[in-house]
Amino acid sequence: MAIRMPRIIQVKKTLRRSFSNGSNTTTSMDIPKGYFAVYVGEQEKKRFVVPVSLLSQPMFQELLHLAEEEFGYNHPMGGLTIPCSEDIFINLASHLGAL
Template identity: 60%
Template sequence: MGFRLPRIVHAKQSFRRSSSTGNGSSTVDVPKGYFTVYVGEVQKKRFVIPLSYLNQPSFQDLLSQAEEEFGYDHPMGGITIPCSEDLFLDLTRSLKDS
């Protein structure tokens, strides 16, 4: 699977827009080099994950699914990923270990 830079750039731009309030001040407690995703099938749980995951093909597959199902305009301030929390945790563990 190839690297899809335009989608990642769009996701980063959307995240920047959604992570600030109307007056321009940031309300999100996300450290530099990380971003927020919401995961879950019914109830969404917030995860703060490293930007380096954006380079991983398995994570790019999740982003493609998120784009197809939700687009990148999220009122929660992060990308919503349409998978179970267990699947997401297994994936992030494997990415962390590699």
């Protein structure tokens, strides 16, 4: 399976991202209607704002199940934290047509 680089660049531009380190944080007011925030990453967590339509996708539900297994309902970032790499999340979101 080949990955086309222009698509990944487009995906990264489409996903709204903000760092959760305090210097560039956003509030819940910055999330448009029909979207929600998730924190993704293995070491440094990055915040992504994605459409709620992802919630009904079986592949995304698998990620939610992994998050439940790892964190339960106590997410350390104060929001939904997904335990996967940023690249995997971007590829999944792109595959699901969320971007």
